[in-house]
Amino acid sequence: MNSSSKLQGKTAFVTGGSRGIGAAIVRRLASDGATVAFSYQNSADTAYALVREIEAAGGRAIAVRADAADAAAVTTAIDDAAKEFGAIDILVNNAGVLRLGDVSQLSLEDFDQTVAVNVRAVFVATKAAVAHMKTGGRVINIGSTNAERMPFAGGAAYAMSKSALKGLVQGLARDLGPRGITVNNVQPGPVDTDMNPDHTDFAKTLYGMMALPRYAKGEEIAGMVTYLASEEAGFVTGASLNIDGGFAA
Numbered sequence: 001m002n003s004s005s006k007l008q009g010k011t012a013f014v015t016g017g018s019r020g021i022g023a024a025i026v027r028r029l030a031s032d033g034a035t036v037a038f039s040y041q042n043s044a045d046t047a048y049a050l051v052r053e054i055e056a057a058g059g060r061a062i063a064v065r066a067d068a069a070d071a072a073a074v075t076t077a078i079d080d081a082a083k084e085f086g087a088i089d090i091l092v093n094n095a096g097v098l099r100l101g102d103v104s105q106l107s108l109e110d111f112d113q114t115v116a117v118n119v120r121a122v123f124v125a126t127k128a129a130v131a132h133m134k135t136g137g138r139v140i141n142i143g144s145t146n147a148e149r150m151p152f153a154g155g156a157a158y159a160m161s162k163s164a165l166k167g168l169v170q171g172l173a174r175d176l177g178p179r180g181i182t183v184n185n186v187q188p189g190p191v192d193t194d195m196n197p198d199h200t201d202f203a204k205t206l207y208g209m210m211a212l213p214r215y216a217k218g219e220e221i222a223g224m225v226t227y228l229a230s231e232e233a234g235f236v237t238g239a240s241l242n243i244d245g246g247f248a249a
Contacts, residue, residue: 006230008033011085013078015039015068015125016095018047020193021142024218025092026050028226030059034090037081039066039074041095068095068121069113075128082132090229091129093122093141100154111157118161119168126172126183135180138229139172141165142221143185145244151209162187166240173238182237186224189244191216211246 007029017026017038027050029036036054040047040063047063054061062084066077082088097117099110126139146155147162165185172183190206192198198215207213224243227233242248 004031005033007090007226010034010089010229011081011087012036012090012092012229013038013081013088013125013129014092014094015066015074015121016041017092018043018050018063020195021188021191021218021221022092022094023050024222025094025142025225026061027054028219028222029090029092029229030054030061031057032226032230034229035060035085037062037064037077037085039064039068039077039095041065041067068125069116071120071124074121074124078125078128078132082129087134088129088132089134089136090138091125091133091140092225092229093125093139095121096142098158100158102154103156106154106157114157114161115164118158119164122165122168130176130179130181133179133181136231136234137176137179137181138233139176139181139183140225140228141169141183141185142225143187143240145187145189145242145247147185147187147240148242148248152205169240170238177237182228182233184228184233184236184238185240186221186228187240187242187244187248188216188221189242189247191218191221193218206247209247210244211249214245216243216245 018040066073144162150159192215
């Protein structure tokens with residue numbers, strides 16, 4: 001694990017941090033010096049393996065079980081992390097769900113879960129975290145390039161949920177700017193993870209829609225997150241930043 005000290009002394013909370021993009025973000029924050037708490041829902045073994053990996057590399061991390069759709073559980077997890085660490089400097093809202101189906105097929109339950117996890121949980125976690133933030137705090141959401149472009153059928157609810165984050169971020173940036181806290185979205189395109197591997201037939205259909213015909217690596221998304229978490233990004237707020245290989249170009 002490469003390491004730097006640009007986030008030394010900072011504490012971070014990452015929702016949905018045990019796998020995929022979330023785990024890449026947890027690793028990068030820790031390698032840049034932050035102490036990291038992250039939530040998981042079901043993958044306890046994976047979560048605690050990540051904690052051990054970070055500790056073996058000289059970092060500090062804790063894993064907390066919390067369903068992103070459970071507002072009380074998310075709030076308690078963040079409050080407990082703040083109590084243990086003394087503050088929360090960085091919040092990364094990474095937890096998300098993908099429910100696909102056209103309007104005649106998608107159930108109301110799937111629609112409601114999409115909103116609960118992809119939108120409501122972001123507001124809940126932000127509300128909890130900023131209560132523990134000081135000047136220089138960072139709120140970073142993992143949105144999606146599908147907020148800008150949805151080129152196939154069945155993604156209406158998902159695209160809607162990620163588009164909602166744009167308005168939420170712009171409003172929260174106004175609310176929290178006077179406190180010196182920045183709020184931004186990172187909007188990935190296709191990313192190679194165990195849930196969305198880059199070698200499937202579906203992946204091949206996406207290559208033709210992109211300026212760079214490949215999937216991103218989780219580490220590339222994490223790099224943008226740690227930039228927004230750093231002092232270098234102190235004048236960036238209210239932004240939704242694509243990292244999508246030109247998918248929305």
